[in-house]
Amino acid sequence: MPEQNLSDSQNPNAGLLLIGDELLSGRTQDVNFPSIAKFLAARGIDLCEVRVVSDVESDIIAAVNALRERYTYVFTTGGIGPTHDDITADAIAKAFGVEIEQHPQAVEMLHKLFKANGVEPNDARMRMARVPQGGDLINSDKIKVPGFHIGNVFVMAGVPKIMNLMLEAVSDMIEGGPVVMSKSVRIERGEGDLAVPLADIQNRFPDISIGSYPFHEKGCYGANIVLRGRNENDLESAFKEVETLV
Amino acid sequence: MPEQNLSDSQNPNAGLLLIGDELLSGRTQDVNFPSIAKFLAARGIDLCEVRVVSDVESDIIAAVNALRERYTYVFTTGGIGPTHDDITADAIAKAFGVEIEQHPQAVEMLHKLFKANGVEPNDARMRMARVPQGGDLINSDKIKVPGFHIGNVFVMAGVPKIMNLMLEAVSDMIEGGPVVMSKSVRIERGEGDLAVPLADIQNRFPDISIGSYPFHEKGCYGANIVLRGRNENDLESAFKEVETLV
Numbered sequence: 128m129p130e131q132n133l134s135d136s137q138n139p140n141a142g143l144l145l146i147g148d149e150l151l152s153g154r155t156q157d158v159n160f161p162s163i164a165k166f167l168a169a170r171g172i173d174l175c176e177v178r179v180v181s182d183v184e185s186d187i188i189a190a191v192n193a194l195r196e197r198y199t200y201v202f203t204t205g206g207i208g209p210t211h212d213d214i215t216a217d218a219i220a221k222a223f224g225v226e227i228e229q230h231p232q233a234v235e236m237l238h239k240l241f242k243a244n245g246v247e248p249n250d251a252r253m254r255m256a257r258v259p260q261g262g263d264l265i266n267s268d269k270i271k272v273p274g275f276h277i278g279n280v281f282v283m284a285g286v287p288k289i290m291n292l293m294l295e296a297v298s299d300m301i302e303g304g305p306v307v308m309s310k311s312v313r314i315e316r317g318e319g320d321l322a323v324p325l326a327d328i329q330n331r332f333p334d335i336s337i338g339s340y341p342f343h344e345k346g347c348y349g350a351n352i353v354l355r356g357r358n359e360n361d362l363e364s365a366f367k368e369v370e371t372l373v
Numbered sequence: 374m375p376e377q378n379l380s381d382s383q384n385p386n387a388g389l390l391l392i393g394d395e396l397l398s399g400r401t402q403d404v405n406f407p408s409i410a411k412f413l414a415a416r417g418i419d420l421c422e423v424r425v426v427s428d429v430e431s432d433i434i435a436a437v438n439a440l441r442e443r444y445t446y447v448f449t450t451g452g453i454g455p456t457h458d459d460i461t462a463d464a465i466a467k468a469f470g471v472e473i474e475q476h477p478q479a480v481e482m483l484h485k486l487f488k489a490n491g492v493e494p495n496d497a498r499m500r501m502a503r504v505p506q507g508g509d510l511i512n513s514d515k516i517k518v519p520g521f522h523i524g525n526v527f528v529m530a531g532v533p534k535i536m537n538l539m540l541e542a543v544s545d546m547i548e549g550g551p552v553v554m555s556k557s558v559r560i561e562r563g564e565g566d567l568a569v570p571l572a573d574i575q576n577r578f579p580d581i582s583i584g585s586y587p588f589h590e591k592g593c594y595g596a597n598i599v600l601r602g603r604n605e606n607d608l609e610s611a612f613k614e615v616e617t618l619v
Contacts, residue, residue, distance in 0.1 A: 148584055151420045152553070153410030154599065155586070160425075164399030174397045176432070177425035179406075182584070186422070209565045210585040210596075211572035244563075251568030286587060307398070317490075319455045322497030326457035338394055338428070339456040340401070341532060350456075353400065 138304035142194030170303035205285030220259035267296035384550035388440030416549030451531030466505035513542035
């Protein structure tokens, strides 16, 4: 059976690293993954892999290095605040084998924020200005705290509201590709009846990815068949064939 | 700064692998990760890492092998249905370097199901009876389709309703450990003011993991401080110290 992988193409792809004990302990449910998945899909960037690791430096380093070697872009969320459990910036510096230092623009950004909030720019708060050497800020007027990028890695906050602002700002810094188009149809027949004809269609349209997602509702079962691809003609042709199975 | 990792202890730990293009494309939002995280936490098993990969055999094999070498248990979800995009069982067989064959008990289970549903046990449907050599079923009266386990790897459905039944059945097949206890307190002060005293408490209670999770609400900001650990005395002592910061 041929292996379907839209990412075999030359389109940009991405890995995502979610960092935080609170996700793994089940205390907090991540919502950044789906936001980032949709953001990338809309820009024609294939999200190929996601990893979630805890606030352990060696685990963050290993994951960042595995992902940045493999994918066009890597996005991380979490661990860039001022407290002892915020170790992402240091881990990224170690992953790249560089020193970490205060970034002048981040220092300025934070001084402005702390002045506005009437809080003291103490050492802990100013830790947030630290960026691995060679890195630069994720810039936007809307962002008041520093996220940064180094090489192909974009380091963002874990708080969804801030993460989304950073993601928006990242939009101008990355190159997208042709967007994957998709068509889907709901078929109220068991997957077991659809499997052979679907596999046949899949074989004949290797650049279209055909997924079958079963549903079971009251008194009714079947599958949603989702076709995805960048070749519009093939997508239409394959879809027409799938529609005959309804 | 000392690295916190509750999993340095001898307690059982786990890795989780979510399999499916639909998760990475942003089309479907995974809900199995939080369910499994809570299930493991309740049994004193530390979930240390999660990976999400697409329906690509080599990616599944690499992830399963990385996780099963590292953790006490590995759980997978997705890709065990009858259609061409359901390749998890084959990938697991290859990861273990064994053949895959119809499992007599799975055959029986499926024949019963198909008879009840009045559908034909065709080849596609009977693919679901295939289990890697040396593997065995996840058994439960409530489950009508076969999930399986081989070595330390538990292979479950992606459909949340079925996954939850399988997870329940797995409960008797795994050994838990002392449950991690947690205490938390909401502090309406900026993380920048809490960072130094929190780091100090963390340093003095190395077997307690202290996390700081900022919140920003209308006219109010601060952090939820979460303490987690298996030593009740240390947890209480550290918590009392954190409470003085309120």
